[in-house]
Amino acid sequence: MAQVRQDNPRQPEFHQAVFEVCKPIFAFIKDKPRYHEYQILRRITEPDRIIAFRVCWENDEGGIEVNRGWRIQNNNAIGPYKGGLRFHPSVNESILKFLAFEQTFKNSLTGLPMGGGKGGANFDPKGRSDHEVMRFCQSFMSELYRHIGDDIDVPAGDIGVGAREIGYLYGQWKRLTSLHTGVLTGKGQSYGGSLIRQEATGYGCTYFMQEMLASRGDSIDGKTCLVSGSGNVAQFAVEKITELGGKVLTMSDSDGFIHDPDGIDAEKLAFIMELKNVQRGRLSAYPAVFRKARHHAGKRPWGVPAQLAFPCATQNEMSHEDACTLLTNGCIGVSEGANMPSELAAIDAFLAAKILFGPSKAANAGGVAVSGLEMSQNSARMRWKEQTPQELLQQIMRDIHERCLGHGGTRDRKFTNYVTGANIAGFVTVADAMLAYGIV
Numbered sequence: 249m250a251q252v253r254q255d256n257p258r259q260p261e262f263h264q265a266v267f268e269v270c271k272p273i274f275a276f277i278k279d280k281p282r283y284h285e286y287q288i289l290r291r292i293t294e295p296d297r298i299i300a301f302r303v304c305w306e307n308d309e310g311g312i313e314v315n316r317g318w319r320i321q322n323n324n325a326i327g328p329y330k331g332g333l334r335f336h337p338s339v340n341e342s343i344l345k346f347l348a349f350e351q352t353f354k355n356s357l358t359g360l361p362m363g364g365g366k367g368g369a370n371f372d373p374k375g376r377s378d379h380e381v382m383r384f385c386q387s388f389m390s391e392l393y394r395h396i397g398d399d400i401d402v403p404a405g406d407i408g409v410g411a412r413e414i415g416y417l418y419g420q421w422k423r424l425t426s427l428h429t430g431v432l433t434g435k436g437q438s439y440g441g442s443l444i445r446q447e448a449t450g451y452g453c454t455y456f457m458q459e460m461l462a463s464r465g466d467s468i469d470g471k472t473c474l475v476s477g478s479g480n481v482a483q484f485a486v487e488k489i490t491e492l493g494g495k496v497l498t499m500s501d502s503d504g505f506i507h508d509p510d511g512i513d514a515e516k517l518a519f520i521m522e523l524k525n526v527q528r529g530r531l532s533a534y535p536a537v538f539r540k541a542r543h544h545a546g547k548r549p550w551g552v553p554a555q556l557a558f559p560c561a562t563q564n565e566m567s568h569e570d571a572c573t574l575l576t577n578g579c580i581g582v583s584e585g586a587n588m589p590s591e592l593a594a595i596d597a598f599l600a601a602k603i604l605f606g607p608s609k610a611a612n613a614g615g616v617a618v619s620g621l622e623m624s625q626n627s628a629r630m631r632w633k634e635q636t637p638q639e640l641l642q643q644i645m646r647d648i649h650e651r652c653l654g655h656g657g658t659r660d661r662k663f664t665n666y667v668t669g670a671n672i673a674g675f676v677t678v679a680d681a682m683l684a685y686g687i688v
């Protein structure tokens with residue numbers, strides 16, 4: 249850890265992610281000398297490649313704007329680099345390195361042949377016209393296309409990169425290369441996208457909670473739930489939770505959260521989807537339509553009493569204090585839809601209380617898993633009916649849960665530390681492949 253801090257100064261998110269992953273792995277590899285001899289952990293924490301580039305584009309007023317783009321190719325030991333692109337003003341190298349590092353273990357956990365990568369830009373699509381977003385995406389891809397390919401590196405969406413942005417990015421890729429391949433995932437249905445990809449992360453995170461509860465003979469049915477975020481992951485988590493009989497009390501965006509004591513049912517969710525995806529509006533508009541609801545400006549939803557929590561917005565949105573409040577209010581399970589939403593101290597509080605805690609690299613792996621299925625369909629020049637990816641997603645989430653039990657369960661099966669389980673299970677496959685390659 250000292251070496252990681254020294255080699256990566258001023259990158260707190262990256263340090264946090266490495267610490268979270270390595271803590272359980274240190275104990276696991278203690279009596280496995282080959283991993284030490286070949287410096288596997290040290291090598292995994294050093295990305296294979298960091299690509300940074302200028303993105304110049306013209307705004308609607310004819311002014312010239314300059315942003316910075318990145319692609320972090322972290323590790324391709326078990327397959328082509330794979331991971332999303334994030335467009336958000338907070339994006340920097342530390343955040344993308346943490347995401348690429350986490351992605352390496354997450355992708356391995358899915359059981360599919362995918363390495364880990366991540367990328368993005370410090371560009372804020374909020375308030376930009378469609379044409380501005382298009383020009384930005386075209387300029388971004390004009391550099392990125394040199395570094396990606398369907399057997400090299402396959403980006404997808406993330407915060408700020410949804411169906412619209414993937415369309416513009418893919419259009420520019422196709423124009424520059426004259427190719428039509430599976431180089432991006434999350435594509436539209438009319439040009440190579442997989443059914444269920446859009447829903448996969450939110451559904452998968454809910455399935456993971458269902459698996460954790462089932463291991464204690466319980467279910468989501470009848471439980472009160474808190475969801476944060478109102479983007480892609482949050483929307484489909486709410487849809488699936490509701491379908492499974494849960495009652496969702498909250499959703500949020502970067503301005504605050506809404507609390508609807510009657511629950512956010514399918515009709516209310518349709519309103520939110522229209523508001524966020526089409527009108528690109530703010531959640532603060534919700535109580536004007538659904539009168540019993542309240543908007544709490546600048547606050548997070550974790551103070552509302554509920555049994556289950558699904559953080560689905562962004563990193564570090566759950567502090568130690570938030571975690572303690574959830575526990576005091578009787579929360580029995582947390583399934584992380586976002587990447588690293590809980591601070592390390594919050595995770596420690598959940599584990600000490602022995603509640604069901606599904607860390608992001610296990611709980612939100614459904615998105616990249618269906619991206620992997622999209623790659624398979626593109627390579628085979630086929631398009632599966634909805635049932636196939638839907639069933640495979642459920643099976644993959646069940647398998648991930650099993651792998652976590654394998655490495656994180658106590659002998660008497662009374663408690664599973666899913667953090668330990670997910671990190672070790674994800675590590676072993678990547679590490680064994682690296683051992684096979686020798687020192688490269």
Ligand code: NDP
Nearest residue numbers: 406407408449477478479480481501502561562586587615
């Ligand atoms: P979206 O851009 O669709 O939605 C993000 C949501 O989080 C929005 O509601 C946004 O609010 C809110 N948000 C963003 N930043 C902040 C912040 N700093 N404080 C409070 N709220 C914030 O992104 P996704 O739903 O795709 O991604 C959400 C999380 O899930 C991310 O951590 C991402 O890495 C992770 N993830 C996503 C996958 C996917 O398939 N999309 C796969 C695996 C993980 P606002 O509307 O105000 O911007």
